[in-house]
Every structure is written in C-alpha cells, then in structure tokens.
Amino acid sequence: MPVILAALVIASTVVTHGQFAGLDNLINVLRQVSFEALIAFGMTLVIVTGGIDLSVGSLVAFTGVVAAVVMRAMADAAPALAIAAGMACGILAGGGIGAASGAIVARFCIPPFIVTLAAMLVARGFAFILCNGQPVYELPEQLRWLGRGFVLESALGRLIPVPVLIMLIVCAAATVLLSRTVFGRGVIAVGSNEEAARLAGIAVRRTKLAVYVITGALAGLAGVLHLGKLMAGDPKVGEMWELNVIAAVVVGGTSLFGGRGSVPDTLVGALIIGVLNNSLNLLHVEHFWQKVVLGGVILAASLVDAGLRRLDLR
Secondary structure (H helix, E strand, C coil): CHHHHHHHHHHHHHHCCCCCCCHHHHHHHHHHHHHHHHHHHHHHHHHHCCCCCCCHHHHHHHHHHHHHHHHHHCCCCCHHHHHHHHHHHHHHHHHHHHHHHHHHHHHHCCCHHHHHHHHHHHHHHHHHHHCCCCCECCCCHHHHHHHHCECCHHHHCCCCEHHHHHHHHHHHHHHHHHHHCHHHHHHHHHHHCHHHHHHCCCCHHHHHHHHHHHHHHHHHHHHHHHHHHHCCECCCCCCCHHHHHHHHHHHCCCCCCCCCCCHHHHHHHHHHHHHHHHHHHHCCCCHHHHHHHHHHHHHHHHHHHHHHHHHHHC
16 A cells, blocks of 8 residues: 555656645645544444444534534633633534444444434534534634644744644554554454354444444544634535545555454555545646546445455455
C-alpha cells in the first residue's frame, strides 16, 4: 500500500505540473484527510468484526450541532470550559448513538447495514431538529485552533495542523488496541469465526457493542474538530462521508468479510483517497466524475479482497 501511495503522489505531482507537491497543498490534504481518517480507524474495527456503520457522516453533523449548541448555551462561561463541555457532549452523543446501534446489532442479530442506515437517518434528523435547520454560530473564538490551528506554530511555523496530530495519536492508540491487546484479538476472532469465538469464551456481544461505541465516539471527535474548522454547527455537513471512510478502510486492505484489517493500512488508504480527490480537484474534474472514480476504486478494492479470500479458502 505505501508503494501505491508513493506512485500516486508522484503521478499527481506530474499531471498537476507540480501544484500537488506545493507545501500548502500537502498540508491542506493532510488536514482534509485527518477528519475522515479518525472515523476510518473506528470503522476498521467494525468491518473487522464483519459489520458496517453507515451512520458516521450523519454523526459528524449531529455531534457538531450538539457541541455547538452546548458552547453557545455556555456563552457566559470561560471559553476553555465551554469548549471542553461542548467536546465532551459531542463525543458522548456520538458514542451514545454508536452504543444504540451496536446493542441492536449484537442483541437482535439485525444486519448492521439496516441498523446503521436507520441510525444515519435518525442522527441527521436530530441534527436538523436540534438547530431548527439553521447553522449554529457565535462560538468561542478559541475553538478555531482545534480545526484550523497548528501545533507549536511559533516554533515550527504552519507545518503540523492540530487535527493531523490528533489523527496520528488516535492512529497509534487504535493500532495498539487492535494488534496488541486481548480486546483486539477478540475483534479479529469475532470477524474470523463468530461461533468459534463464542466457544473460546470471547464475549461476542460486548465486542460488537464496543466497536460501534468507539466508532461513534470517533465520529463525535471528528465532528467537534470539523466544527472548529467551520466555526459553525451545520446539520448538512458530513453528507456521503461514510463513502470516503469505507473506501479508506477497504483500499487499506481490511476485508469486508471480516477477520482481517490493519489501522496503519487504513491510514494509508485514507491518504490514497485524499490524494486522489485533491488531484481531481486540481485538474478541475467535474464533481460527478469524481464520484465515478471513487466508486471504481471501491469496486476494484472489493474485487481484490474477494480474490484474496478465494485464494485463502483454497
């Protein structure tokens, strides 16, 4: 996967006559990728268990609106306290909807596609209801740093965006969680063979519940960071984000059949999608053609996954 990413970067630099390789553009790509990559780390866990979560885009909108409403309600409080309270409420709201989806999937054995499709509609609806369909403004100015700021700007300059640093920290934590812990081994076992995992003493229901909670909470974190970027709680944001998130996970090599996946590879997949989208924008490719290209990439990755699975079965 890193080889494919490197080849794509070189090709993008050539076809855009060097525009892609500009420092400002590269930093912009990393910032754009960071929001969806955060969610993709959680989605990796979900897909490794054999599930899917279609609600993440709507959760970004819902949690952003929740955080914005809380911050505006605490306008008289210290900005740091209002931001902390808004962040906590946004992340908890995302985790709560994730918990509801995971509980239904685990307890009633309803296909995750149906459950999370319903959650997607409910979350989007609540986002509009909560703000009466209007973006929420008048937020603490200090919030801007979370979405648009840079780490140690006085020393390093405008080099490392805050969302990128958070993405890398979460990537490291998720990597350890999946590959170095008992819980992570349980996630892989559930995706590989659920019945065997149950007979081995793994709490299958709790494992499924946990991965949806983690994904919902990460969608909440992405929603709050994106709120800092826009400086407005907009119920319309996050539309079709689930497409890019799932694409990043699949392109990163996580099996849609469950049982196999890697968080670092998901990060590479997210970067591939981000580089591809940015290059198409620089080339002024029409938006609907970009969707065609992205759909083709997802299909190609799925076919490769199916082929690898068939070889494993042989």
